[in-house]
Amino acid sequence: MNIIDELKWRGLIYQVSDEGKVREYLSTPGRSLYCGFDPTASSLHIGHLVPLLALYRFQRAGHRPIALMGGGTALIGDPSGKDVERQLIARETIETSIESIKTQVRRIFGGEVRFVNNYDWIGRTTAIELLRDVGKYFTVNWMMQKESVKNRISRDEVGISFTEFSYMILQAYDFSVLAEQEGCMLQIGGSDQWGNITAGTELIRKKLGKEAIALTFPLITTADGKKFGKSEKGAIFLDPALTPVYEFYQYFMRTDDRDVIRFLRYFTFVSREEIEALEVTLAERPEQRVPQRRLAAEMTRLVHGEEELLKVEAATAALFGTGDLREVDPAMLRTVFNEAPSVSYPGLEGLPDLPQILVDLGLSKSKGQARKDLEQGGVYVNNCRIDLAWKPTAGDLLHGQALLVRKGKKNYGLVQVG
Structure with a gap:
């Protein structure tokens, strides 16, 4: 061709x-x-x-x-x-x-x-x-x-x-x-x-x-008529100092099913045969978002390089799949949770009890509610479910400095230690 x-x-x-x-x-x-x-x-x-x-x-x-x-x-x-x-x-x-x-x-x-x-x-x-x-x-x-x-x-x-x-x-x-x-x-x-x-x-x-x-x-628009390239925060820049790599990757991961095949044609070098196969996959298993993952990977590799793609895929797997949070690059971890609530304590010995941490992070309204959340098994630290008896150790700290607290499926908070 x-x-x-x-x-x-x-x-x-x-x-x-x-x-x-x-x-x-x-x-x-x-x-x-x-x-x-x-x-x-x-x-x-x-x-x-x-x-x-x-x-x-x-x-x-x-x-x-x-x-x-x-x-x-x-x-x-x-x-x-x-x-x-x-x-x-x-x-x-x-x-x-x-x-x-x-x-x-x-x-x-x-x-x-x-x-x-x-x-x-x-x-x-x-x-x-x-x-x-x-x-x-x-x-x-x-x-x-x-x-x-x-x-x-x-x-x-x-x-x-x-x-x-x-x-x-x-x-x-x-x-x-x-x-x-x-x-x-x-x-x-x-x-x-x-x-x-x-x-x-x-x-x-x-x-x-x-x-x-x-x-x-053509000037590119999305299926809902919006101009391509804008997020709630504004333009998606190629400079990682302006748009972190994780945000860049996630922008393409969130591509609407109605747009993703078109965007694969516009923005990637993926072959016609592969794109047509991805279109079939989208029709048969849309919930798996296979075309979106391919689009996000291709764009991140092209603009930021293979090394940054591997970092962001590791972070995504750790947060939404079965990956190990300890393998996530520290800078990437800070980027991912840049807007999540965070608290800092001087050291492990200065940590309050778990209910207080949940209140400090704004994940629970009161210590009483926090205890109920813990008793019901809805609280996780570093993606592991914990209860009231759990006590953090130095080995629990991600990169020796942080704990990732999650309540439910999507409510995160970052605890900085030291």
């Missing part, structure tokens, strides 16, 4: 300027193509994974992807999909974000990826050069027809500044520079970028007399 047929099967092609031209262009190995990334934050989020993984798919198919860092355009701000004007960001902040994003991209690509920064040419271009050499190829009438502009102009209370109105010219300029310098005649991106990308194909046609091509991917 060639790369275009695979993208179509995976449901990843939304718009294409000329499919025949795209197929012809990609029929020769080593073709250049690019996608731009906006470094207005220090991390990409999982909403960026469709175009990012598409670059990787093209690389695996024998082509030459280019990841363009918008060090110049981020100083302006893209109006696409935005209801209000973006806040301007200092160049130093943008450059720091670019280095962070490069690290995330290299991790996915295994270190082999070509980066360019559009500040390298936009930063050297004078206002006169931009107006004479680029701006003269665009009419305001044509620019006004683009959705990103129309949506803002139609709202009198917001409008659009000349700065953001000019953004599509700068992105078009990027495409023409890469066409001239890299022989890159294909730009890919999300469907919200169609207007900006086709502005580039127009500039290349008028200025260079060549035919460039555009391909976009």
Whole structure:
């Protein structure tokens, strides 16, 4: 299956300027193509994974992807999909974000990826050069027809500044520079970028007399109509300092049955045969959540690596299965129970009795209720059922410093000792 047929099967092609031209262009190995990334934050989020993984798919198919860092355009701000004007960001902040994003991209690509920064040419271009050499190829009438502009102009209370109105010219300029310098005649991106990308194909046609091509991917939504990539806490970032690996894994584990097969096609490199087999498994045994486990494992391995995946799987097995809590990485344990109630005591000798611990953790309303919970067998320490007679020893401490207390199936508390 060639790369275009695979993208179509995976449901990843939304718009294409000329499919025949795209197929012809990609029929020769080593073709250049690019996608731009906006470094207005220090991390990409999982909403960026469709175009990012598409670059990787093209690389695996024998082509030459280019990841363009918008060090110049981020100083302006893209109006696409935005209801209000973006806040301007200092160049130093943008450059720091670019280095962070490069690290995330290299991790996915295994270190082999070509980066360019559009500040390298936009930063050297004078206002006169931009107006004479680029701006003269665009009419305001044509620019006004683009959705990103129309949506803002139609709202009198917001409008659009000349700065953001000019953004599509700068992105078009990027495409023409890469066409001239890299022989890159294909730009890919999300469907919200169609207007900006086709502005580039127009500039290349008028200025260079060549035919460039555009391909976009669908914006991903969940079965209930929500935008993909958001949790109750906000965006799911690729940077583990912003979204811990366990939370990243669990986000995909919680994927709705109606979405999971589609997401396996969109976000993984799992073969068609395997995905179709997982679809059968989902229909026959949905309660086992086999496709969700595969999706979560594939995504965690891809973004964070095999070692982190093993840690998070060990934590998941210990908490929800038959695994041993002592094998869970200490940092992972703290992440998992970051929002669980916790109490600290100076040492084992300073521990109060069990009913008081349950009250201190907020797992029981009173010591009397705590005693009843213990007598009824509903309290566990480190996943082992305990009673009123239980006394902790140094050997019970996880990594020599903590006890995991659970009441019932889902109410956890962490006791820090020492």
